[in-house]
Amino acid sequence: MPFGLLKYGLNRRYPKDPLYGKPKSLKPSYDVVIIGAGGHGLAAAYYLAKDYGITDIAVLDKGYLAGGNTARNTAIIRSNYLTPEGVQFYDESVRLYQGLSKDLDFNILYSERGHLTLAHTDAAIRTARWRAEVNKHLGVNSELILPDRIAELCPELSLAEDVRYPILGALYHAPGAIARHDAVAWTYARAAAALGVEIHTETEVTGIQIENGRAVGVETKAGTISCGRVLQAVAGMSSVVAKMAGLELPIRSIPLQACVTEPVKPFLDPIIVSGSLHVYVSQSDRGELVMGGSVDPYPLYSTRSTLEFKEELMMHMLELFPFIGNLRVLRQWAGIADMTPDFSPVMGATPVKNYYIDSGWGTWGFKATPVCGKRMAESVATGIVPDVLLPFALERFFRFEQVGERGAASVGH
Amino acid sequence: MKTLNCPLNGPRNITEFAYGGEVEKMPAPDAGAHDWAAYVFIEKNTRGVVREWWMHLPTSYWFIADRNTESNEVIATYPADEIFIEKTGFTGDG
Ligand SMILES: Cc1cc2nc3c(=O)[nH]c(=O)nc-3n(C[C@H](O)[C@H](O)[C@H](O)COP(=O)(O)OP(=O)(O)OC[C@H]3O[C@@H](n4cnc5c(N)ncnc54)[C@H](O)[C@@H]3O)c2cc1C
Numbered sequence: 001m002p003f004g005l006l007k008y009g010l011n012r013r014y015p016k017d018p019l020y021g022k023p024k025s026l027k028p029s030y031d032v033v034i035i036g037a038g039g040h041g042l043a044a045a046y047y048l049a050k051d052y053g054i055t056d057i058a059v060l061d062k063g064y065l066a067g068g069n070t071a072r073n074t075a076i077i078r079s080n081y082l083t084p085e086g087v088q089f090y091d092e093s094v095r096l097y098q099g100l101s102k103d104l105d106f107n108i109l110y111s112e113r114g115h116l117t118l119a120h121t122d123a124a125i126r127t128a129r130w131r132a133e134v135n136k137h138l139g140v141n142s143e144l145i146l147p148d149r150i151a152e153l154c155p156e157l158s159l160a161e162d163v164r165y166p167i168l169g170a171l172y173h174a175p176g177a178i179a180r181h182d183a184v185a186w187t188y189a190r191a192a193a194a195l196g197v198e199i200h201t202e203t204e205v206t207g208i209q210i211e212n213g214r215a216v217g218v219e220t221k222a223g224t225i226s227c228g229r230v231l232q233a234v235a236g237m238s239s240v241v242a243k244m245a246g247l248e249l250p251i252r253s254i255p256l257q258a259c260v261t262e263p264v265k266p267f268l269d270p271i272i273v274s275g276s277l278h279v280y281v282s283q284s285d286r287g288e289l290v291m292g293g294s295v296d297p298y299p300l301y302s303t304r305s306t307l308e309f310k311e312e313l314m315m316h317m318l319e320l321f322p323f324i325g326n327l328r329v330l331r332q333w334a335g336i337a338d339m340t341p342d343f344s345p346v347m348g349a350t351p352v353k354n355y356y357i358d359s360g361w362g363t364w365g366f367k368a369t370p371v372c373g374k375r376m377a378e379s380v381a382t383g384i385v386p387d388v389l390l391p392f393a394l395e396r397f398f399r400f401e402q403v404g405e406r407g408a409a410s411v412g413h
Numbered sequence: 414m415k416t417l418n419c420p421l422n423g424p425r426n427i428t429e430f431a432y433g434g435e436v437e438k439m440p441a442p443d444a445g446a447h448d449w450a451a452y453v454f455i456e457k458n459t460r461g462v463v464r465e466w467w468m469h470l471p472t473s474y475w476f477i478a479d480r481n482t483e484s485n486e487v488i489a490t491y492p493a494d495e496i497f498i499e500k501t502g503f504t505g506d507g
Contacts, residue, residue: 400446400450
């Protein structure tokens with residue numbers, strides 16, 4: 001390996017990218033152009049090709065493959081949300097995830113750990129019970145448990161009562177999982193490319209061409225291309241790209257930060273989340289503790305890291321796991337989250353004909369990657385937005401029918 | 414730590430402030446549900462220099478900041494009455 005590095009580091013001819021090859025240059029026209037080669041865009045390309053036989057597709061990204069929030073998330077997958085619309089949608093995604101490694105013959109290191117949402121107040125217990133009932137009603141494995149059972153599932157967690165926020169109970173979701181987030185994008189990229197989809201990285205979209213209210217082309221740094229339909233899946237850049245199509249969204253772009261510690265021996269099996277303290281932690285297969293909190297207090301298009309984030313996070317984390325005080329933080333980073341006021345996505349058709357949108361994924365969109373890909377592909381291919389996506393339409397804000405998703409990450413109860 | 418210069422209290426840590434959204438023109442009271450929904454929910458979400466509301470939490474003082482949302486540079490802060498010179502009147506039978 002070090003020899004290979006040396007050889008190709010000094011050579012102009014790199015080995016062919018084994019994942020998805022590199023198309024030579026943009027064609028003048030495609031059936032479908034997908035803006036954003038994150039997990040969502042790549043999954044949509046794959047399902048368009050596989051389920052609908054549409055293979056004349058270009059996926060364009062301004063950076064490298066899946067270097068946006070797909071590369072930056074903390075990889076938690078679950079379906080124990082609060083609204084029936086949300087639970088059904090995320091449940092479909094979890095099921096697709098469970099079979100993904102096998103279906104696409106690529107190991108995404110899907111690891112079912114169990115997911116505990118800690119409750120420290122009576123109000124949080126009430127919400128946990130509410131969520132458990134909605135979940136069970138829709139066939140999702142979810143229950144309220146008390147400290148004795150928490151101690152069995154996670155003996156390392158401090159259940160001390162003489163702390164500022166003692167743990168009163170938890171919402172337990174056994175199917176909660178983590179996966180290798182990059183591998184999810186890679187597997188979709190590889191499978192889509194094998195069916196003929198072109199993936200063009202370092203090809204920023206700079207404009208959308210609209211004629212008589214319908215999208216007809218996309219302007220890029222590498223030239224203009226015409227196309228039949230456009231799907232935008234650009235997460236934190238949703239408002240910026242939508243504006244090129246003359247659309248305004250109910251979205252604020254706000255940084256979300258995370259960090260990992262140095263690796264230690266495995267000790268933490270479940271994923272631990274606290275909605276009241278706004279912190280969550282899981283241990284990766286490499287042994288690192290992966291930790292995060294709530295979004296930054298104000299919007300920003302910059303992925304800088306802050307000290308305040310770490311201080312706030314560690315203050316609570318040390319109360320939950322006092323012994324991690326000796327661990328060193330190895331890396332800290334941020335992604336730009338596309339936050340909606342009701343913590344639900346904005347998906348489906350738009351007032352611009354042939355222009356589809358997959359946005360508003362905020363802090364919760366990694367777990368939705370497969371279902372978004374599949375259902376956005378269905379919308380783009382058939383022109384009919386499926387029922388599961390209808391509650392998330394942009395028009396909901398004008399009908400005052402928001403989907404108040406208080407089961408979303410980093411939302412207080 | 415990043416600081417904001419509060420027009421009332423001087424420079425303070427940014428953790429003492431709450432963000433209040435971009436400054437936008439309020440629709441007329443009888444503008445209709447669509448315009449009001451757009452005013453309440455839809456965001457410009459500008460990348461670049463933005464005029465926005467901030468509040469200093471300990472003193473509940475609202476003011477305006479011009480900030481670059483790409484570099485996070487605060488260009489100016491000033492009292493709201495520098496731009497809101499007309500009083501908003503809500504008349505009608507309520
Ligand atoms: C720190 C952090 C932790 C998170 N944790 C979780 C979690 O535990 N569980 C969960 O479910 N979700 C989580 N999320 C949210 C999740 O990461 C995102 O919602 C999800 O990855 C969005 O995927 P995407 O493919 O839509 O966007 P991205 O992966 O961001 O892809 C969008 C792509 O669009 C490209 N792009 C932007 N503008 C242009 C342009 N003009 N032209 C061409 N390309 C463009 C970007 O380069 C980028 O590659 C987290 C997010 C962050 C930041």
